[in-house]
Amino acid sequence: MTKLGKNGFRVVTPDTDLVIEGFPRSGNSYVEAAFRASQKTDIRLAHHTHAAANVLRAVQLDKPCYVLIRSPEDACISLVIQEPSVQDLELALSEYERFHRGISCVADQICLVPFEIATQNFNAGIGHLNARYGTRFALLSEDIDRNRIMAQVDAISRQRNTVKDGVEPYSPYATDDVRQARKAEQERLKNRLQEPALAKRLDRCTAIYRQLLPKSGLYELMQDTAA
DSSP: OOEEOGGGOEEOOTTOSEEEEESTTSSHHHHHHHHHHHOSSOOOEEEOOOOHHHHHHHHHTTOOEEEEEOOHHHHHHHHHHHOTTTOOHHHHHHHHHHHHHHHHTTGGGSEEEEHHHHHHOHHHHHHHHHHHHTOOOOOOOTTSOHHHHHHHHHHHHHHTTOOSSSSOTTSTTSOHHHHHHHHHHHHHHHHHTTSHHHHHHHHHHHHHHHHHGGGSTTHHHHHHHHO
């Protein structure tokens, strides 16, 4: 039986086919939606626990493990915007550091996928996963565009009650008011990250992120994408 975590998010077991993990707001739901849309058969996924322990257990069980990594500034700001009642920048940075330090010991044994690749060149991440583990997961059809995936992400978020306006604030289906409010809050939080105590925490997180990036076989492709 597949073990269910909070909101039905799945913990890796011996029956799991693939683990998709990452710190919150690192593209987890996008990858889940795109992956499910691309497969012709039902795949038993472990996902969305946002816990390093799920990654470590996947390695112990020798399961294919796709782990998303995103810059701490972008991920933590997005998390605070999503959960303002339970998150602040200090807590988000602390959790970011704990998760990424937790997976660093197995970074060479998992498939690390930068956020930019996962969300802009999804098939490159799946191709890298297949090459690493000898799996044959299907690539996303060219007939399925990004807006269709985002509609599914919005549906997932509504089902799991993780959005307050019915859609993700970065969704193409979000209203102009929602997008503008998100942009303003991003700028406010970016300014706060310049405060000495937060800047120090951010520096530690950025150092870990930069240590992990070169361990992804997609690092060079990510640089090309950013150029």
